[in-house]
Amino acid sequence: MALRSTLGRLETKSTLFLLCDLQDKFRLVANYFPAIITNAQKLLSCGAQLNIDLIVSEQNPVKLGKTAPELCISHAIGVYPKFEFSMMKDPTLHKSITNLNNVESIILFGLETHICIEQTAIDLLYNDYDVHIVADCTTSRSAEDRYLAFQRLRQIGCFVTTSENVIFKLLGGKNHPKFSEIRSLVRDKSVESGLADLTTEQF
Template sequence: MQVQDRTNARRRHQCQIHTLPTSVPERIKTLLPISLTYSGSILLIALPKHLAGGKVLGVLLIATEQYPKGLGNTVTELDIQHAAAVVPKTKFSMVVPEVEKLLLSSQHGVDAVVLFGIETHVCVEQTAIDLLSRGVKVHVVADCCSSRSQEDRTLALQRLQQVGCFITTSESVLFKLLGDKEHPKFKEVANLVKTTSQPTGLTGKF
């Protein structure tokens, strides 16, 4: 899905910021509450809120689904109907030709993205590295990322910070996009964040 500077620069980034979720497939969803009780519940609170906030603010959404033939499509709890594209893929990185075309097009030219989804140490990490190599700033939404093991998730986020990503949270992203209480969408976004995300389990890790 970013995260920005002040007034004019903020408006400029709002046009250029792209939310890039790596999907939560139906078959994977059943694994998260079992092997990741803690992170699975985080995802099902933070992700819908984050997607709804981006939709309210008109942030362009590009989604990918990892091998939907075998893993299924994005879970129904996540509303991605407003996505500019939902791209099936087998490559772990989201940076496949269809996505790259959207990112590089004159209409959607981008210099920063907000990235989230699963798994942090596979699709999210490889996508972030590919984007950084193309000169794109990457903001990884920690409370909207998960892995089957907490160790993989934590170490991946640490690696991502080391290679130059900004590690952030959904609420931080949304308020930076707003920038001002007088933003016309402030009340809508404020209502969304009333649902407090659960602790990320990352305190003291960075």
């Protein structure tokens, strides 16, 4: 394993955002859905301002609907329907991801944590990407599934992180040319998404 892969560094020129199945159909069943949407939009806005490529998947969109309308994904280089759980198992998505040159780090978020996110992460790690799971932008229908999936994701080598952590890593410091624009995104703290409640005492 390269030293890079053990540290979790992020650089805009080698980072890709993957938004997985954050669809409107899950609004009434996914834990903390409004908070997840708010935090995800902050992250998407940062990615757009830093010109980081974004790829979006939508699981069986005919039945499960499109990406939640609050999320601005107009800068995505592709929005793809999928029918496998892992984004990497879909041939079109796989090609779209792996054909991008110089990508080393993947910022992965969406739902469900224990299904599509976890299986996508496994396949990305297998393909030698660093994988950062944005926990406050990622959820499941069940709190237990979400919690245990985060544990497994850490065990297999993912960085389980937050939207603000990703944003500030990408900025690197106040001398970044986009610091002033992006500072407005983090002026207010991220919306609480139940992460503080995900303790072993619960289970």
